[in-house]
Amino acid sequence: MVAEAEGIHQSIPVLDVQYRCITKGIEEIVDISAATAVAVASPPSSPGCLQVALEPDAVAVDVAALELDLRALNAIPNGPMEPLQFVPSFRSGSFADIGPRRYMEDEHIRIDDLSAHLGSLLSCPTPSAFYGVFDGHGDSDAAAYIKRHAIRFIFEDTDFPQASEPDKVFLDSVKNCVRKAFLLADLALADDCTISSSSGTTALMALVFGRLLLVANVGDCRAVLCRKGKAVEMSQDHRPIYAAERQRVEESGGYIDDGYLNGVLSVTRALGDWDMKMPRGSPSPLISEPEFRQAMLTEDDEFLIIGCDGIWDVMSSQCAVSIVRRGLRRHDDPGHSARELVKEALRLNTSDNLTAIVICLSSEDRSSPPSPCSQDQQQQPPRLRYCKSLSAEALCNLRSWMDNDGGGD
Template identity: 55%
Template sequence: MKMAPEINYPPAFPGLQGSFRVQNEAATTEEERECLESCKSIKTGRPPRHLSLRPYSPNSSLLVATTDLESDAEIVRVTSPPDGNPAFLPVYRSGSCSEIGPKPFMEDFHICIDDLSNHLSATAGAFYGVFDGHGGTDAAFFVRDNILRFIVEDSHFPNCVKQATRSAFLKADQAFADDSSLDSTSGTTVLTALIFGRILLIANVGDCRAVLGKQGRAIELSKDHKPNCTSERLRIEALGGAVYDGYLNGQLSVARALGDWHMKCPKGSPCPLSAEPELQEIVLSEEDEFLILGCDGLWDVMSSQCAVTIVRKELMLHNDPERCSRELVREALKRNTCDNLTVVVVCFSPDPPPWIEIPTSKFKRSISAEGLNIIQQALVHAGRGTYLFDDVVSELSSLCIF
């Protein structure tokens, strides 16, 4: 997270039973009716302030070397169809990695719960989240510790998980402001993934990103809430805000966040900096292999398709999501990311992804070295960034004959 110019954490969710791995308002009547029709399935703790800021840092010697990368074939925004094998049920397993990167302080937090039934009676599912803090750690720490509790205690849960999640984000934002022991000027982006059976619900505020790996293709399940995004800019300006050099009111590089109450209007009033999450719900199928949740420190230097390609190749080598998350962090550091790094990889099967058979084309496509040079110059002049150029050239090289 940009603003202008392994820790042993105490147990979270004190009201829930069991333990889990932690590393690092109400709707209108019409909304409720619509939500209930569409749903066919399915005491705030006070964390200590100013924790040690030294993150868990995996030994670089343990990181697997990057294999040759295929990249950016295409990035699509679609939902998985509800057909396929009706008996299919995903098996959740996850791995995560956090690194401080080049920044002086670590402000990222995340959470991985592979089995919610250990914490919520008669509730089978999984929950994951990435929280990219800025202006201090208070907001990210508070939301990490409380967001799931706000979801499950909402009156809409479990009949309408979408509405419960939307309400939980807003309640968490206000509860954080009400806690006088915390610095309400700190802020955080929030990206969560809640899974019940085959239903995957992504909720996002800010510029973390959720990407689904579907038979080697990257499916983006969230939108980066950047102030320069057309829809966000229009919303900001309609509410009296402004965007200067990509920053909301010249201060913040995201258009949505929890916390940052020095930039928000009085409670209950619309304001340019929103805590309202965008939701994406899909039905998982056998083609959906894994999910990547990452902060902007990853996506600043890597495309969604490149990340999916790396994870899929790593899973085929060792089938370990923890090592996959480490490899993404290692690759982002290699590409000189300027931010903290947090990555969570969630697999939906106990088996590694299968090999994909690519049909042989009747015609061979070729391109000369001169042609590649022209493409390079065009991308450079277009300002697409060197990491995207490397991905495109790698992809072209794998498809073309010289």
């Protein structure tokens, strides 16, 4: 977050307290930005017929990240919802790497079963889950503090609502509690004499209650939902290039210098950093007020990615979704996919610490559902997936093959 450039690479294990998940093994990352398709031809089954087999995702599909359809995603019912067939089933994995930095300042939380984790402390719509990523700057103290106390701030100190259905009243109450928790956490960092006033952290938290997904964000970590293969951004990066944030900063007396808030921070919202917020109670261009986005999950929603800015500095939301989706097709392991995402960011020369969480929203991979087929079709050899279109280079290679080899017999 703070403008700096350091250059020692070191990998470190993931620390997840009670909800630790250790992944084993990693497959080589393929550069999905390549626009060349390799055609593998088999002998024609009939005159003039050429069978072309392509590896899945061999040709990258350049799709811009989808904007939120707020009217659809935010359609939270006023009263109890009618029961639907789709019920999310959460399983997650994570991976973190120090990257080229000298110190690791990222922290994260994964709780796939929030009700079981909190026990009698919480009565909420089920299934329920809680995830968080905290990207520290200045040092790691603020991020580590928020990780240690996040559960207390949200579910113990804010009179968290008790409900059996995620209706609009419940949603509004949860938002109020989370907003209050962020402000309490910010003040707690100011009061803790063991934490430097220059220590701060971004914070992104995702809570799921039944089919309701709520994301609260301060800073430039990002949550991205995969909906039928398309990236739906569930948070807005709080950076000076975000027009609304720039306007708010300038109206509060701050300024942007070379892309940094007051020439120091690359984010416009954060917890801590009290050397920029003092004296307490005075207006500050750096705030800890979270922004919210929510969605009602459906069977079209495959997984959620939460990552720190070390990921998003070097790849788009759609690129990250494509990497994870392809990995889940191969091994159906969210922890492995999180590691693949981090390794790809390292290959793309990210300059920051790296943390990624992948949350599958079903007990099985739904990224490529089987299509029904007849008995005759079942007896035929399985057909590989194919792309809807080929790149210009691939078409050129295919035409050359047909002219030189395919037409010789």
